[in-house]
Amino acid sequence: MIGLISATAAGAAARDRLAAAWPTRTRVYDGPVADAVRRAFAECDQVVCFLATGAVVRLVAPLLGDKRSDPGVVCVDEAGRFAVSLVGGHAGGANELAREVGGLLGAEPVVTTATDAVGVPGLDTLGLPVEGDLAGVSRAVLDGEPVVLERESAWPLPALPPNVGSPAAPGAAVVRVSDRVRESAAREVVLRPPTLVVGVGASRGAPVEEVLDLVGDALREAGLSVSSVAELATVDAKSEEPGLVGAAARLGVPLVTYGAEELAAVTVPNPSGPPLAAVGTPSVAEAAALIGGGELLVPKRKSVRADGLPAMATCAVVRRPGRGRLAVVGLGPGARDLLTPRATAELRRAAVLVGLDQYVDQIRDLLRPGTLVLESGLGAEEERARTAVAEARRGQAVALIGSGDAGVYAMASPALAEASDDIDVVGVPGVTAALAAGAILGAPLGHDHVSISLSDLHTPWEVIERRVRAAAEADIVVTFYNPRSRGRDWQLPKALAVLSEHREPGTPVGVVRNASRPDESSRVTTLGSLDPGIVDMMTVVTVGNTATREIAGRMVTPRGYRWQKETE
Numbered sequence: 001m002i003g004l005i006s007a008t009a010a011g012a013a014a015r016d017r018l019a020a021a022w023p024t025r026t027r028v029y030d031g032p033v034a035d036a037v038r039r040a041f042a043e044c045d046q047v048v049c050f051l052a053t054g055a056v057v058r059l060v061a062p063l064l065g066d067k068r069s070d071p072g073v074v075c076v077d078e079a080g081r082f083a084v085s086l087v088g089g090h091a092g093g094a095n096e097l098a099r100e101v102g103g104l105l106g107a108e109p110v111v112t113t114a115t116d117a118v119g120v121p122g123l124d125t126l127g128l129p130v131e132g133d134l135a136g137v138s139r140a141v142l143d144g145e146p147v148v149l150e151r152e153s154a155w156p157l158p159a160l161p162p163n164v165g166s167p168a169a170p171g172a173a174v175v176r177v178s179d180r181v182r183e184s185a186a187r188e189v190v191l192r193p194p195t196l197v198v199g200v201g202a203s204r205g206a207p208v209e210e211v212l213d214l215v216g217d218a219l220r221e222a223g224l225s226v227s228s229v230a231e232l233a234t235v236d237a238k239s240e241e242p243g244l245v246g247a248a249a250r251l252g253v254p255l256v257t258y259g260a261e262e263l264a265a266v267t268v269p270n271p272s273g274p275p276l277a278a279v280g281t282p283s284v285a286e287a288a289a290l291i292g293g294g295e296l297l298v299p300k301r302k303s304v305r306a307d308g309l310p311a312m313a314t315c316a317v318v319r320r321p322g323r324g325r326l327a328v329v330g331l332g333p334g335a336r337d338l339l340t341p342r343a344t345a346e347l348r349r350a351a352v353l354v355g356l357d358q359y360v361d362q363i364r365d366l367l368r369p370g371t372l373v374l375e376s377g378l379g380a381e382e383e384r385a386r387t388a389v390a391e392a393r394r395g396q397a398v399a400l401i402g403s404g405d406a407g408v409y410a411m412a413s414p415a416l417a418e419a420s421d422d423i424d425v426v427g428v429p430g431v432t433a434a435l436a437a438g439a440i441l442g443a444p445l446g447h448d449h450v451s452i453s454l455s456d457l458h459t460p461w462e463v464i465e466r467r468v469r470a471a472a473e474a475d476i477v478v479t480f481y482n483p484r485s486r487g488r489d490w491q492l493p494k495a496l497a498v499l500s501e502h503r504e505p506g507t508p509v510g511v512v513r514n515a516s517r518p519d520e521s522s523r524v525t526t527l528g529s530l531d532p533g534i535v536d537m538m539t540v541v542t543v544g545n546t547a548t549r550e551i552a553g554r555m556v557t558p559r560g561y562r563w564q565k566e567t568e
Contacts, residue, residue, distance in 0.1 A: 002026045002097070003040025003047040003071075007033050010078045011050030014105055018048065021104055034059055046072045046088075046097055053077075053084060060087060067091050074098045082108050089113040090124045123175065123189055126158055127349075129227040132189035133173075140173035140187065152178035153228075154322030155193035156397035159351045159371035179228035179319065181220075194230035196297075199289030199316045200244055201234060201275060206303075206312035208246035214303040214313050215247065222298050222317060230320075231256045233288035235263055237279045243313070256288075263287035270300045285316040294320035324392035324423045328412045330405040330430020331359060335516035338431045339363070346428050350399035354388040355411075356380075359401050385414035392423040404432040409453055409481055434479040437512035437540045440522050442554025444510055444542045448476050449557075454491040455482035461491065468495045472502040477548065477557055480541040484532060492532045492541070499543055503527055508550045510542040511535060524555055 004026050006015040019026050027044065029036035033051065037059045040047045049056045056075045064070055064087070072092025075084045083105065085098040095111045102109035113122065123138055124130045140147050146166035155177055164175060174188040179195045198215055219226055232248045232255050234241075239257040248255035260280035268290060271282035281287060286300045298317035305311060327346040332338040347353070347366045357375040367373070374387055388400035388411075402410030412427060419425055438445045450471050456464060471478050478499065483492045499507075505528025512522040513536070527543060535541060548557040 001044045001046075003036075003044035004028045004050075005033060005036045005040060005047065006050040008050075008078060010080075011076075014076060014080050015048075015050050017105060018101065038063065041071060044071055046074070046093060048074045048076060048097070048101060050076050050078065053086065056086060072097055074101055076101060076105065076107060080105050080107050082110050084110040085112070090122045123191070126191065128155070128177075128194075129192040130189055131192065131227070132184050133187055134189055136187045137173045137175060137189045146172050148172050148174045150174060150176045150178075152176065152180060153193050153195050153319075154395045155191075155195065156322070156325045156392075156395055157191075157351060158349045158397060159368040161370045164370070179225055181223050181225050192225055192227035193322070194228055195319050195322065196224060196228045197231055197233055197289050197292065197294065197318045197320055198229055199233045199285040199287065199318070200247070201284035201288075201314040202238060202241050202243050203312040204241070206241065206243035208243050208250065210303050210305065211243045211247040211313045211315075212250060214301070214315050215251070218298045218301055218315050218317055224297065224317065226251070229253055233258065233291070235260055235275075235279050235281060235284050235288065238284070258288055258291055262291060266291050268300075269296070285314040289316045289318040292318075292320055294318040322395055324395045325397045325426065326388055326392040326415065326419065326423055327397075327399045327426045327428055328406045328415055329399050329401045329428040330407070330410070330432075331362060331401055331403055332431040333404060333433055333436035333516040334362065334514070338436065338516055340428070340430065343428050343430060346399050346426070347401075350397050352388075352391045352396045352398045353401065354384050354391065354398060355401035356384070356403075359403055363401070381411065382414050385411060385418050388415055389418045389423065392419070403430075404436075405430040408432050408434075408451070431516075433481065433515055433540045434542070436515035437479070437510065437522070437542060440512050440515055440520070441510035441524060441542060442551075442556050444477055444508070444544055444548060444555040444557050445479075446557040446559055447545065447547065448474075449479065450476050451479045451481055452495075453481040454484070454495055455488070456491065464491070465494070465498065468498045472499045475502070475545045475547075477545045478543045480543070482537060483539060483541050484535045485537045489532070492535060496527065496530065496532070496543070500527055503543070503546060505529075507546070508544040508548050508555045510544075510555050511539060512542075513539040515540070524550055524553060 002025050004015045004018055006012045019028055029040045041063045053075050060073055068091050070088050070092055072088035072094030073086045074094050074097050075086045083098040083101040085094040089095040098109040098111060124134060141161060141164060144163050146169055147164045148168050149165040176190045177193055178190055229251060231253050234244055234257055236257045236259050238244055244255055263281040266287040268283040268286040270286060275284050276282040296318050300314050300316045302311035303313040329343050329346050344366055347363055348368055352372045354374045357377055360373060360375045376384055388398050392398045400411050400415055406412045434451050452467055507527040509525050509527050509530050514520050544555060544557055548555060
């Protein structure tokens with residue numbers, strides 16, 4: 001929850017804009033400002049104060065305890081010019097909140113944490129729990145000192161600066177990726193990857209504390225960190241068992257369940273009869289932990305009750321192998337403001353970027369220092385797909401980029417054809433050329449529509465023509481991708497001729513070149529008047545259906561025909 005505090009009418013107006021935009025995320029604190037700050041600081045994860053920075057400093061200073069648990073505080077001036085990340089930039093999320101607030105209010109976000117200022121990822125912003133000498137190691141990273149990277153557990157990390165990963169040297173700072181508990185050392189931080197799966201079984205009514213004590217003891221005796229637990233896993237029949245649900249909530253991880261038949265098919269070292277009779281599988285804890293593969297670190301063990309009564313819970317711990325991650329990212333049609341926040345986040349998360357050189361140039365400034373960029377020219381799509389998948393299989397966090405939406409005539413298809421289930425794949429949608437062009441033209445896609453590529457490099461023309469004819473006969477709006485190039489100039493006229501067999505010469509046609517880019521151009525013409533010579537590979541052509549009209553210079557395809565009939 002985000003607490004909102006203001007002292008003046010101007011501040012209250014900006015506060016109310018945030019409250020209206022984020023009704024489920026915010027709570028307004030009224031009354032004397034000092035009291036409001038105290039209450040918000042105690043009750044909220046983050047606080048936005050519409051006050052002078054100096055006033056906020058004096059108000060929150062007595063409340064500060066530990067940066068790992070203090071709420072993030074953002075200060076917005078009375079004029080709404082700046083959103084200042086004041087306290088808890090990383091741990092409290094104030095840096096990102098300042099950017100969000102700034103984007104909503106039109107204010108300039110002010111972020112002064114050293115890593116953000118120089119574009120270096122903070123070690124506490126990598127998405128993993130971090131322990132140890134964070135300040136000392138972060139300073140070494142910023143100062144360019146050699147920093148050793150030791151990966152005891154494989155896990156895909158974002159790009160790190162070139163000085164991180166240096167050979168071991170006496171006194172060098174260390175970044176360790178590990179799920180094991182060890183004595184903390186000076187100038188060392190430990191990143192805790194979510195590698196551990198704890199399988200759990202429980203009798204009906206097993207207390208939460210009994211489950212938690214069992215899991216805690218198992219991890220502690222095996223030298224494993226609770227911060228690396230990714231999930232609790234059990235059988236479907238126990239999905240609502242209060243002791244398991246409560247234990248997962250207390251650990252801050254999901255409770256994942258599997259069917260008894262699935263678990264019964266898993267080979268385990270310690271099957272037994274009671275669970276088979278009770279829930280239909282000879283193993284719950286071990287099977288649920290092992291079902292996704294991995295190394296069994298803690299075989300099945302039972303809880304021990306102080307009252308001497310029979311155990312009501314069992315658990316087993318498995319370390320799943322680290323998996324590479326491939327994000328297939330759509331960059332949109334080209335304009336930076338049509339690049340989605342999710343796409344930006346994936347570009348920042350990647351340690352390896354694979355893409356067409358001209359697309360890489362569009363977003364190079366968004367990459368973290370140290371990102372490995374593997375770029376190539378036109379015609380190397382399949383090679384880029386193979387490269388991206390191979391890098392992910394090496395355990396890297398990879399972003400494979402394409403224009404528009406990466407799943408539409410772009411890189412997702414060859415990449416997923418190459419990939420198997422040994423890597424994690426994430427798709428990030430983007431604004432397609434058809435959608436960008438449609439917005440420029442008006443509303444040509446207001447009813448059923450189809451996109452057809454006229455490139456016959458990979459698809460025989462006979463197949464393309466059959467699809468164009470089907471769209472023509474079905475009276476569907478058509479957007480042509482790859483309509484014409486210097487070496488391929490007859491396909492567009494042929495496709496238009498097929499459409500003309502079913503549509504009048506006056507049917508509106510929209511032509512958009514370089515949609516959303518600085519040299520964007522567009523025109524609305526007709527099927528009978530379109531000159532194919534004005535079209536190239538940077539153009540999309542949208543042909544309306546029999547209901548499409550040009551209204552005030554815009555293409556409009558109504559969702560239905562009733563209003564058209566009423567006005568005829």
